[in-house]
Amino acid sequence: MQVFAKPGQVKITMIDWLLRWLSPHICEGCGQVGDSLCERCNFYILKHRWPKCLNCRCLMTIVERAPRGNLCRDCRRRLPFARAFVVGSRTKTLKKLVGNYKYFSRRESARAIAGLLSAILPEELPDLVIVPLPTIPQHIRERGFDHMKLVARRLSRQRNLACEPNLLLRTDNISQHSANLRERAKQAAQAFTINPRRPMPTRILLIDDIYTTGATVAAAAKLLKKHGAKEIWLGIVARQVDRSNK
Numbered sequence: 712m713q714v715f716a717k718p719g720q721v722k723i724t725m726i727d728w729l730l731r732w733l734s735p736h737i738c739e740g741c742g743q744v745g746d747s748l749c750e751r752c753n754f755y756i757l758k759h760r761w762p763k764c765l766n767c768r769c770l771m772t773i774v775e776r777a778p779r780g781n782l783c784r785d786c787r788r789r790l791p792f793a794r795a796f797v798v799g800s801r802t803k804t805l806k807k808l809v810g811n812y813k814y815f816s817r818r819e820s821a822r823a824i825a826g827l828l829s830a831i832l833p834e835e836l837p838d839l840v841i842v843p844l845p846t847i848p849q850h851i852r853e854r855g856f857d858h859m860k861l862v863a864r865r866l867s868r869q870r871n872l873a874c875e876p877n878l879l880l881r882t883d884n885i886s887q888h889s890a891n892l893r894e895r896a897k898q899a900a901q902a903f904t905i906n907p908r909r910p911m912p913t914r915i916l917l918i919d920d921i922y923t924t925g926a927t928v929a930a931a932a933k934l935l936k937k938h939g940a941k942e943i944w945l946g947i948v949a950r951q952v953d954r955s956n957k
Contacts, residue, residue, distance in 0.1 A: 736819050739811060740804035747812075748823035752804050757830050761797035761950050766790060766925055780944075790925070791932040792945045798827045801921060801949035809920055809949050816854045818861065825865035828918060828946050832870065839944060840912035841867050841874040844919040844931055845881045845903070862948075863918060872916070878909045879931055899930035911939040916946055923951040 735744045740752030748756075763770050764783040771783060779787055782795040799805045812820035843859035851857050860876040867874035883902045905911070915935055919928050932943045 739808040739820070746823065747817060747820040748804075748808060748826075753823065753826070756799055756805055756827060759799055760831060761799050765795045765797050765922060765945070765947065765950065791929060791936055791943055793942045795945040795947070796828075796831045797922070797947045797950050798831055799949060800952045802952065805949050813854075813858050813920060816856070818856065821858070821861040821865050824920075824948055825862045825869055828862070828866055828948065829869045832916075832946065836870065836872065837914055839872055839914050839916040841872050841916045841918060842878050842912075842935070843876055844917065844928060845879050847881050847883065859918060859920060862920075866918070873912070875909055875912065877906050878911075879935070880904050880906050899926040902927065903931050903934050905934060905938045911935070913940065914942045914944070915940050916944045918946040918948075920948045921951055922947045922949070 736747045737744060738749040738752055739747055740755070741749060743749045743751075761781055762776075763781065764786055765781040766786040766789075767783060769783050771781065775783070778794075780794040780796040782790070782792060787793075801809070808820055808823065811817045812824060841863045843857070843863035846854075846857045846859060857876075863874050863876050866872070881902060882904050883898065917928060917932055917935070922928065928945060928947075932945070935943060
């Protein structure tokens with residue numbers, strides 16, 4: 712059963728509503744009791760959306776972003792993505808929201824993060840299938856869940872899109888947190904395999920939480936295309952702006 716919010720807000724389930732009443736959460740931005748991201752802080756993040764190319768960080772106008780999202784013409788030619796969308800820079804409230812969700816198992820933040828991704832996607836979407844970038848097994852054991860799979864399922868319900876959370880599989884157990892650009896590219900090329908038991912969609916929305924060098928999502932997208940995907944869209948929650956902001 713679903714409870715529909717006001718126009719522009721994320722739909723919530725009855726279970727979400729009961730949990731918020733029985734065990735209220737704290738907004739990661741302002742500390743207000745009620746949600747992991749209150750309406751005001753959610754609005755602030757979306758008001759200050761990432762205005763640049765995801766890859767080269769050149770400033771893009773609204774007109775330029777219309778056909779490709781956060782992907783300039785030159786980077787679109789070089790990268791395996793048809794369109795890319797970024798919520799914001801990895802700073803302030805967004806950094807705290809993603810960090811506490813990812814590193815401190817704040818599972819309730821999955822709905823807010825999925826809502827942010829939903830808000831930056833076009834209102835009208837083609838038949839995309841959501842595919843999350845899988846987490847390494849070590850981090851799943853530490854957190855007790857795959858954080859991007861949870862976001863993918865939430866986003867799937869919010870936008871009425873199909874979801875294939877197990878299409879991509881990790882073949883490594885190496886964290887790229889401290890790796891440099893060359894190391895990330897080398898690790899990413901060997902990090903994934905395709906689940907042969909799952910059908911390959913024609914159009915995919917690949918989602919991940921943080922974009923730093925782009926090596927990991929690019930490697931995943933190339934693998935998906937190699938196995939039959941025709942078009943890859945990319946959804947990113949936070950763009951790393953400074954190595955010191957990890």
